[in-house]
Amino acid sequence: MAVDTLEPRGMRPRPFFTPRKIIIYSLLFFISVYYLFPMYVMIVTSLKSLDEARGGNIFALPIKVTFDPWFKAWDTACTGLYCEGLKVGFLNSMKITIPSVIVSVLIASINGYALVNWRFKGSEVFFVILLFGSFIPYQVMLYPLVIILRELHMFSTLQGVILIHTVFGMPILTLLFRNYFASLPPELFKAARVDGAGFWRIFIQIMVPMSLPIFVVAMILQITGIWNDFLFGVIFAGNQNYPMTVQLNNIVNSTQGVKEYNVNMAATILTGLVPLAVYFISGKWFVRGIAAGAVKG
Amino acid sequence: MESSVSIRDLSLDFGSVKVLQSLDLEVAKGEFIVLLGPSGCGKSTLLNCIAGLLDVSEGQIFIGGKNVTWAEPKDRGIGMVFQSYALYPQMTVERNLSFGLRVSGMPKAEIEQRVNRAAEILQIQPLLGRKPANLSGGQRQRVAIGRALVRDVDVFLFDEPLSNLDAKLRSDLRVEIKRLHHRLKNTMIYVTHDQIEALTLADRIAIMKNGTIQQLADPHTIYNRPVNLYVAGFIGSPSMNFLEGTLNPANQTFVADDGTVVPVGTYAFETPVSGSTKAVLGVRPEHILIGEDAKSKPFTQEVEIEIVEPMGSDTLAWTKIAGKAVTFRCDSDVVITSGQKILIGFDPARGSIFNAETTNRI
Amino acid sequence: MAEATLAAQSKPEEISTRPSLLHNIFLRNLSAKIAALPMVLTVLVVFVGCSAWSVIYSFTNSGSLPSGKFVGFAQYERLFKTARFVGSAENLALYGVLSLVFTMVVGFLLAVLMDQKIRFENTFRTVLLYPFALSFIVTGLVWQWIMNPNYGIQKVAFDLGFTNFRFDLLTNSDTVIYGLVIAGLWQGTGFVMVLMLAGLRSIDEEIWKAARIDGIPAWRTYLQIVIPMMRGVVITTLVIVGSGIVRLYDLVVALTQGGPGFASDVPAKYVYDYMFARGNLGQGLAASTMMLVTVLIILIPWAYIEFGPKKNK
Structure with a gap:
């Protein structure tokens, strides 16, 4: 049988970008950002010097990466009476x-x-x-x-x-x-x-x-x-x-x-x-x- | 005859798995087609493609002459009944029937008229105010059918609708569905793995395996003239007896592997056979006769009965022919006991012969 | 178990099968009972015993030590005249309503979003749920830093030129509860989402198919068919989230220490302070009993609906 090529045939055409998909994925993206940014802020702050942490932007990447806060938190930070860290x-x-x-x-x-x-x-x-x-x-x-x-x-x-x-x-x-x-x-x-x-x-x-x-x-x-x-x-x-x-x-x-x-x-x-x-x-x-x-x- | 549902060169792949392969199927208007096969053969997938619940990879689907390959399920002019009934549990029966119509914005009077008609046909008027949880399985399935009925469509799709019911209810509802088909004369496509349902309901049966249709024919042909070994073995309970051997067209005999000779002069060959061919001879248990009836048959042999299974209406007996286990069915009044020697015989004209290599009917 | 073995050995061999069968049953039950002893003790001593003790002693004038002097409802009268307790109850009520409504609604919407056959579902779920693995203390401290008016988001906005932008929820006694709610939502919505998603996924696929054949739009299917079917999951989630809210303590300690003033104080903190810091046991016990009453008000209707007299729907 001769099939009209304009007739629907095979897979339903699915454009890669549909409004529905764009809405879903952009929602997911913004939600993910909301859930991830506290973790991001924690990490970048912990890698800054105290001056930079107090003076800068909490979202900014550290200008100079330092691991001193980590060592201090682990080893010498003061918990009320003692200063032996975490x-x-x-x-x-x-x-x-x-x-x-x-x-x-x-x-x-x-x-x-x-x-x-x-x-x-x-x-x-x-x-x-x-x-x-x-x-x-x-x-x-x-x-x-x-x-x-x-x-x-x-x-x-x-x-x-x-x-x-x-x-x-x-x-x-x-x-x-x-x-x-x-x-x-x-x-x-x-x-x-x-x-x-x-x-x-x-x-x-x-x-x-x-x-x-x-x-x-x-x-x-x-x-x-x-x-x-x-x-x-x-x-x-x-x-x-x-x-x-x-x-x-x-x-x-x-x-x-x-x-x-x-x-x-x-x-x-x-x-x-x-x-x-x-x-x-x-x-x-x-x-x-x-x-x-x-x-x- | 006018075609109601027409499937052309339909394929469906999930990744690299080919679920349906280049299927063609023409369903006439008012016909009752049963898709039969074991689980995983693609029969439910095919039904879901017809309904529009699955997108096809290749090919076309026409319903009522319209190309619906890309159409939404609701626009295809179909109604569908599911195995789990899929009734909306928080709604009354009346709401279940009318919900789709209400959503589509149909006038109240017409909804009411359609619901009442469906309820009258299915005799569920007293249940209209109840919720599905308070219905029996059979009643739920009637409501599910009613939900398809109110859509006032030409094609009904049934996806194993009786599988969740017990044996008694199943046979009751089977008759009910047949009666419904007689009354409505809609096209019905019915998926099942139960061969009794298929044989009793169908105008034509499509036997499926691995995403292809093996044979599409009326129940009588399917049962008596299966096109290949697969169909022959799948249909019939207890299943067909098979003897392996060689077919010699020259002297019109089938010689089983152990040397037993079966004359096949009465058999109506579909394809001419030249030269001796490896073949399989199939005989249904009820076509093997005993005693006086056996004497006149082309093939007779005295055998020893191994086991007897009385089934009530008839009796199944197990024995060996040509070293192969063979069952046959006899009247329950006939007294046979295990160990007994008895004469049995059959006419190969009622049997089937298949090519051992291609498995196709000869 | 050792005892049981000894008993078995001391039994004379010649005894017929009948008594030894009885003996066997006795032995079997004994092992099970010994094994269940920790559970029985927990139930009787802790859940029943300790709760009863607290309720009973809330009617005494106990100070830093429990005393036997019965004073009727005096502790409760004092409790409801104490501005700090009434305030803490109001704070909890506001926090509870807001966080219950938002976790349920947002959690459900997130679950619906995740249910749209999206790619990278596992990645998104991991991202939404990881805060739930953290301690409330960690959550509280991070948000304390983010909401710090001098260094946090407010400063970022200020530096960008939005000099009127305010994000100082924690230092303002009118808004501190909203700060708690934001931090609490960040931690808890992923959990609700997972429960709701499990609920959505447990719904028979054929229901969706039937709805598509009926031509019911997806949003209507969710609203009128799926949500009513998820009643069980929704109620269970409500009970879990609700009883978690009543206990709210760690988050407050880490994020605000109940301040400014007592603007974010909660009953659990009130109880702790009066019991362990102020040596006013009677007050602490009366306040804790009120917490118990609150939980019972949530729990009893739920238990009645779920396990009560046979449902007639």
Whole structure:
């Protein structure tokens, strides 16, 4: 059959620039600029000398790049009483975050497993209260917790703040693990039980190896959450164990002395570095974590 | 006959994957066409192209004589019914039916008239005030059909509309759709992977594989004269029995690989065969007869029954011919038991012979 | 677990299958119960126990130490007569309304934008979400610098000749809350966007196809079909964002320290100051109880809608 060449045929013509596309991409561009410029300002300010930071334009690139503010923030900046920089806080944050993440993920994974596969009378009730508990403002529970930790001789200690992080990380993590374990085929668990495996054996040899993705998600959630914590650190860790966020706030918002904005910005970036690294490396896992925690609940 | 939907040299690629390849299809006005094939054969993709939900890479689509290759779905004169019903959950049935018409700015009186007509045809008047969540699966599918109906279009597209229903409802709605077609006499293009739906509903069936149409014919031809091995194996349950061997046109025999000889003098060859050819002989289970009925057939053999499966209305028996597992169907009144020796026979005229290399019908 | 193993060993071998089966069930439950002990303790001691303790002691005249003297609603009467607390509640209400409305609307619009089959979707999402990975302290300090009237954006505009341009939200007690809102939005909208996008993506593709066949324009499909279908995600997001707002503390400490004066004070900061700095426990506990009440006002209707009596829609 002779086909009229003017007749529509094949792919619908799609001009590269349509008004719709131009609007969408320019919107996305301006939004991205809004989200990125604080990071840009932080970085350029941290690379300027103090005079340049105070005298110049916050958007301008440094005339002369200097890393002194970074060294100063890390090594000698004053946090109220001491002038040892952020390195102390960094170490403290490590000492708090690593054990807290391990303990809280471990406990929550066992909770989730018990809730799905080994229900006992009242287990669901406890779970529901746990979930609702996560909405209670921390301020309501702070003071009694101080009393309890003092009685346990754990107030102002690393163990104390680790315990607190474990307790308050429990609702969201337990929910995460419970939902994940519930999505595994129950036959797997039944087969293992018929084979005579017990509570711990099934958990360690069958459930854990099948659940690595959710462990990754939980770890990401906890590392960023605990690293970024301020309130629990300031109350429960004690002066000598202040985490990085508290030290940072003390450096920047301490009232005495000249404000060294370049050092402050370097310190701010340093504090954000760990969660940002986790975020950029983990990519879609991070997204999965917050979406799984929120949407399924 | 006047053509309603016409597809010419249609191709669709996703990157380097060719989903549809140079497809041609002419659908007559008022015809019921079923696109049948396994998942991934491109049948739903083809339907989406006809609907305008997917842009084609090459070729043209005509609906009602108009070239709609670049037209928006709403301007193509089609209505579509989806597998998941795709009803708007927050709207009542009445709103679901009328929403598209309201958006297009149709006068209220006409909307009402169309909705009432559709509701009357589908017998869903009592449901008009309800929301989809409060309907059964079958009722939801009726509403989904109604939404296509109110558009008052010539072509209906069905994308596996019964797949989400249980077996009982499925056969009820199947009859319902057939009745609807008889009443409305619209062109209908219907995608399914269920061969019973295809055989019962279609005027013509298009069997698809890898983005091409393998055979386009009426159900009887598809079932009895499949054009190639693929179609022969796909249609029919239990599927056709196949024996591999050599076809000798000189003495009109088919010799199976183990030496069993089947005389094929009665077979109506479509293409002349010269010289012995590697071939596959296919026989449907119901065309293998037993006992007295078998005696008069060109091919007979005494076999031992391996397994018997009573199906209620009839009985399936498993045995071996020429070393190959073979099923045949017999009346449920006939008593056969496994281990029993029995005479079976068939007439190759009712079977199909395919070239082993090209897989095409000979 | 150790105990359970011992118990199993001490059991004589010759006992028939029936008691050992019972024993097995007992053992199994015991392991699960031991494993769930941290959860049970957290629930009973922290979430129920500590909250109850705080509520009860908010009716006492506790000073720097908890005391048993019951004074009825005296602490609450004093609380609502204290300008600082009432002010902080008003501040939080203004911040809450603004940031809730904007995060939800902007978050949803961003999600719609991301849902337009755009190129580099992952890159854009990464850019919009990275602030959410940061601490409120970091967010607060960056914006403090950007909004600094002497060195920040205002100075840039001034240098460019816009001498009347004002961007001194933080130093002006009438506008400081808007400064908090801007910083909070920068951190939080990406999160809402991700949740909304997950919601948009969970909608059956065939709904969109049906709408296209019906000839419904995209904006109308979003407005009249998609948004009503996203009810669940929207409500969950509201609850999460809402209960986060009630807790607002870190951002205030980093960005404004509650100032100028008490112009950006919030209840959480009031609680902290009275409990740990001023040694007025009764006030702190009463204020924290009011925070709890606020959360319950958000939570109870939600729980009722989601889990309450069977829905009749």
